[in-house]
Amino acid sequence: MSNVVLTLKKLGIDDLVHFDFLDPPAPETLMRALELLNYLGALDDEGEMTELGYQMSELPLDPQLAKLVLISPDYGCSAEIVTIVACMSGGQIFLRPRETAKLADAAKAQFSHHESDHLTLLKAFNEYDQISRDEKRQWCWDNFISERSMISVMNVRRQLIGIMKRLDVPLVSSDIKGDGSFASADVRKALTAGMFMQVAYRQRSGEYLTVKDNQCVSIHPGSVVNNRPEWVIFEEFALTTKNYIRTVTVTNVDWLVELAPHYFDLENFPKCEAKGELEKAYVRVAHANRNKRG
Structure with a gap:
């Protein structure tokens, strides 16, 4: 849906609620697409396309990959x-x-x-x-x-x-x-900068939860990442006999708060173990930034 919204915005169609879709999406789906594009920087807070958004619309890819x-x-x-x-x-x-x-x-x-x-x-x-x-x-x-x-x-x-x-x-x-x-x-950090909304965290119980929506998931058995890292980004959420995440890369919680502080806004973050780790990461990143300036 986010691809469709980006294309319509590029064409100058701003009133998406009243747009004559052949198969109208649910309002929640439309709002989620707008929110995703805002988090990615394709739309500003007023819903207008940014320069990055125009460039993203030129690539035949999902917005996150673009x-x-x-x-x-x-x-x-x-x-x-x-x-x-x-x-x-x-x-x-x-x-x-x-x-x-x-x-x-x-x-x-x-x-x-x-x-x-x-x-x-x-x-x-x-x-x-x-x-x-x-x-x-x-x-x-x-x-x-x-x-x-x-x-x-x-x-x-x-x-x-x-x-x-x-x-x-x-x-x-x-x-x-x-x-x-x-x-x-460098490559893993770049992947994190683009895929920060697809993150899972390993809890103390050993189970993985997707960050924000708290879905219990397992890393797919076909993954080469089998050392149970604490934080991972993933390409795909697949529901089979279990909830699996596929095409996984180890990431760093400090990268998440450095690269996407607007997404990992703790004031609006659900209470979970990951929130505590993110709070610690914000402190570390702030301290590192002060040292750089000093």
């Missing part, structure tokens, strides 16, 4: 982020046939980054990209990678880079050594 691409140069890793976003948009990359599940898991482990499914996708793509065209199909077969998904990722990535160039968004890489490596913390 913002992620646009702000990633600030973290020195737009080349990595645009690849990750393309991987998230290109379909299921890792295959796991039931009859060869152990072999598929071992193949995926070659690309595994213990702090991030997103970085695992990036590592797999980077290796695929370096393989010669003649060898790509066999490489995909050997590594239980979907060739069709990888081709889709390549096409999406090419399209996004073209739009970035048109919008004067620089393509910069954290791979300062030029060896295909990347700065994990």
